[in-house]
Amino acid sequence: MSKSKSSESRPAGGETHQVASADVASLTTDQGIQISDDQNSLKAGERGPTLLEDFVLREKIFHFDHERIPERIVHARGSGAHGFFELLKPIPQVSKADLFQRKGEKVPVFARISTVAGGAGSVDTPRDVRGFAVKFYTQQGNWDLVGNNIPVFFIQDAIKFPDLIHAVKMESDRGYPQAGSAHDTFWDFASLSPETTHMLMWAMSDRAIPRSLRMVEGFGVHTYRLVNAQGKDSFVKFHFKPKLGLQSTVWDEAVKLQSADNDFHRRDLHDAIASGHFPEWEFGVQVFDEALAATLPYDVLDATKLIPEELVPVDIIGRMVLDRNPDNFFAETEQAAFCPANIVPGIDFSDDPLLQGRLFSYLDTQKSRLGTANFHQLPINAPKCPFANFQRDGHMQMQVPKGRANYEPNSLAEHGENGGPRENPDTGFATAPAMTPGEAAGSKVRRRGELFADHYSQARMFWLSQTSSEQAHIASSFVFELSKGTLEKPPVRLLANLLNVDEDLAARVAKGLGLKLPHASTPARPLVELPPSDALSIHKQMKPTLQGRKIGILVADGSDAEAIQELKSAVENAGGAVALVAERMNGVALSDGSIAPIAGQLAGTPSALFDAIALVVDKAGAARLSKQGAAIQWVMDAFAHLKAIGAGAEARPLLDKAGVSPDEGVTGLDRAFVAAATKRYWDREPSLRDLA
């Protein structure tokens, strides 16, 4: 073995690889030194020891070793995109915020939609709340609206947040379950905390298993304030309403999606944007004043309560469109740091005690997650308007401030030097002076507002606003989640709380769990009967549309080429997309001899991935497929997930094998199918599964 080190390098086994040329940039180290060989480390002889001197190897491994940063303690799994907010209706009468002044003006945004409980690598479709965070890069600085897809929250006071999150995340001794609330510690905490009841109703509803991130609402949750140029302030709740309508999966579908595609939501968002189908939301405000707030039987500072849209309509003042995928997931989506404390003149906080706690938490956690107080300089976080102050130094300082003015007051400008920026009393952010009425001279207490103690009235309002099918889903989710626990008391306590929401609900959950109904828990405040609100139901808000929806077409050798083409055009004309699924990926020979390209192999492309399915097969194809488990399951699942099924007469054996019985959602391959595919068939469900 030669002891002399060689500067020569060559691939180990004659591999071909690209080298720099006039068109391909040279690979360099982080110091800009061009690298001659990226295939072999530097060794003392071909089979000799690797040399410490190899700075190319050392730098590459060093950087790799530090690629991971701590994931978010909550909302670790998320998908983001760039876009814009466009103002459709200026509101200077209530807010002086620059982004709310000029009709048609656009402000860039970055939005991130996330699950809460799971880690960064967890699946996209567990039962969970979705975070809905938007960074508006306004001319007056960044405004972050960090909300959820559900308008209320589990707890009322920030001091309970660590308990809530500890309880819902994987149990600390065993490290499971990942990304789910169906376990002892969550239900132990929830059943001991009646304030969670309203949010539990939402979390057990289909809101928590959305079909697509493009089909969720976004809510600011807390009551905020708007402030106009005269200093007059109003209360406000912020809303995003998806253009594609609300849509969710059914539980069995959500579960099957986890195995079919871990990244179902992330891929869907990415593909939609990449193909020019930009997700869009209406942006609306519910504006109301102290006088109205004072008439309500609940407290607008309590994040477990919402303001029904029937009482204060949502005024649509803008739209948000996501039209650009991140270039780099880590640099943008992962390093994005949203913070409810990032606010601009014209918008202000309320005294909601949950919001007040959040104002501290985000900056604090981001310092730990991103490692430096200078994370605001990262391109994704930096304001797109000029910003300057006397903050200096720290880890990873990326700006190079000039001059010696790093303090204020200073008189350096008078000596011909750059004196730096100064405060601006006219346009700078000034806190709205209004206090919660009656609290201005309050004494220090560790208590909550009186009305915070009503934990059931709005939970009942939510329940009564649902369709019978939605109610069955809620009751069944409670049964499923509680059945996963091993402790005896949480289900009993939870049932005692649910009795205050609705006796029928409690009885159904008790029956599903095989438990005797306990006595109702004693509410801390008497319930107020509130009228139901249609806006709280997904089914009442679904849009019968193919926009953003995908139809799976099962084909085989001999499939009718014309029928496929007609179906494809009809679906695409209605704004949907189609994907051909077959037993093999190398194409199928259609009736006209052409070879159809296949998007998914049958066994690996379950029908859960589609919004509706069509079977375009001839007699022989149907006969063969009806002997195949994957094909039978494909059809059976679509039927069980309450989807439309279009099939010609030849496909009957396959439908029969899958147990498909005729109903409104089972059609031929004609126009009727395209209309049927815009909906789900809730009436089918009771005949298919035993819901609570």
Ligand code: HDE
């Ligand atoms: Fe958060 N939350 N949260 N939260 N939250 C975080 O900040 C916190 C709450 C929400 O895509 C963390 O940067 C406290 C309500 C979203 O990056 C952390 C309390 C709502 C995101 C934090 C709440 C939210 C977070 C973790 C109770 C809906 C993801 C990582 C007082 C209105 C943002 C991070 C993104 C993230 C704290 C309650 C929404 C730890 C203390 C209510 C969408 O700071």
